[in-house]
Amino acid sequence: MSVFTPLARPELETFLAPYGLGRLLDFQGIAAGSENTNFFISLEQGEFVLTLVERGPVAEMPFFIELLDVLHDADLPVPYALRTTDGVALRTLAGKPALLQPRLAGKHIKDANAQHCAQVGELLGHLHLATQGEKVLERKTDRGLDWMLSEGAQLISHLNDTQQHLLQDALTEIEAQKADILALPRANVHADLFRDNAMFEGTHLTGLIDFYNACSGPMLYDVAIALNDWCSDADGMIDAPRARALLGAYAGLRPFTAKEAELWPTMLRVACVRFWLSRLIAAESFAGQDVLIHDPAEFEHRLAQRQQVAVHLPFAL
Numbered sequence: 001m002s003v004f005t006p007l008a009r010p011e012l013e014t015f016l017a018p019y020g021l022g023r024l025l026d027f028q029g030i031a032a033g034s035e036n037t038n039f040f041i042s043l044e045q046g047e048f049v050l051t052l053v054e055r056g057p058v059a060e061m062p063f064f065i066e067l068l069d070v071l072h073d074a075d076l077p078v079p080y081a082l083r084t085t086d087g088v089a090l091r092t093l094a095g096k097p098a099l100l101q102p103r104l105a106g107k108h109i110k111d112a113n114a115q116h117c118a119q120v121g122e123l124l125g126h127l128h129l130a131t132q133g134e135k136v137l138e139r140k141t142d143r144g145l146d147w148m149l150s151e152g153a154q155l156i157s158h159l160n161d162t163q164q165h166l167l168q169d170a171l172t173e174i175e176a177q178k179a180d181i182l183a184l185p186r187a188n189v190h191a192d193l194f195r196d197n198a199m200f201e202g203t204h205l206t207g208l209i210d211f212y213n214a215c216s217g218p219m220l221y222d223v224a225i226a227l228n229d230w231c232s233d234a235d236g237m238i239d240a241p242r243a244r245a246l247l248g249a250y251a252g253l254r255p256f257t258a259k260e261a262e263l264w265p266t267m268l269r270v271a272c273v274r275f276w277l278s279r280l281i282a283a284e285s286f287a288g289q290d291v292l293i294h295d296p297a298e299f300e301h302r303l304a305q306r307q308q309v310a311v312h313l314p315f316a317l
Ligand SMILES: Nc1ncnc2c1ncn2[C@@H]1O[C@H](COP(=O)(O)OP(=O)(O)OP(=O)(O)O)[C@@H](O)[C@H]1O
Pocket: 002, 030, 032, 033, 034, 035, 036, 037, 038, 049, 079, 101, 102, 103, 104, 105, 196, 197, 209, 210, 211, 212
């Protein structure tokens, strides 16, 4: 399980007291999640989630807090950092940046259908509309195109011949298309909108969590990341009905541009490379430890399948 930093009741009680939310009734480490430490926290005044941020520089925390405030103010179903009675959002616990957030209702969907995908597309559209253009809060991702090129170049020798060929072709494409990709329309992007970062009650999307990869960047990248997870079958092929549902709902709010339509197949491959590499790195660094490791091969297969992309963006000339 991924509780990188275990906590004892007394230190939690001391940490929670300044929120003025009553006594600590119960707490439980959350096994799901692979990057941060999370606890479900029951206080007299409600249910909360405590996150200790394990990855990334502390200097980035004000960005995440501000972005979640903006999205919460735009009525999107996202958590946000609660303030202590003195107005402090970002705190420290066990030497790590720590945030207390409301616990959102719902659970993760494993088998997504077209209705789920349409809601994901719609929420992504709202997220981008709330932050696009001049409204964008700038944060450069630490896992962007340059990261892919340098990590990919380092990791490639660890792979077999077929994998090397697949990755090298993708890296060459990223290098060639970099300028065009970075010139696409921008907003704040979640950059990790997988099924395990969305909560549903039935087919109703109740929450989007885990914004710790959020940054400013091309909106199309966010769409590609979400589609690769929500609309892939077991072999990594795109499931057309689910993909059309997600893209149609998104485009109903923010129509795609001609340049986005042109770069769509490339962007789907870029989004595969991003997670193939981060999973390969995690598998190497956490090997043998009691940490949730996602299978890198899933994205190798998806990247292989994305050499041909039959589902185009709904774009009218
Ligand atoms: N605000 C919240 N409301 C309800 N549940 C939450 C909330 N935040 C986190 N969780 C639960 O904790 C789990 C882990 O959280 P999260 O996805 O943020 O961790 P992570 O380590 O960053 O995960 P990932 O592997 O996606 O990077 C989630 O799957 C969810 O079940």
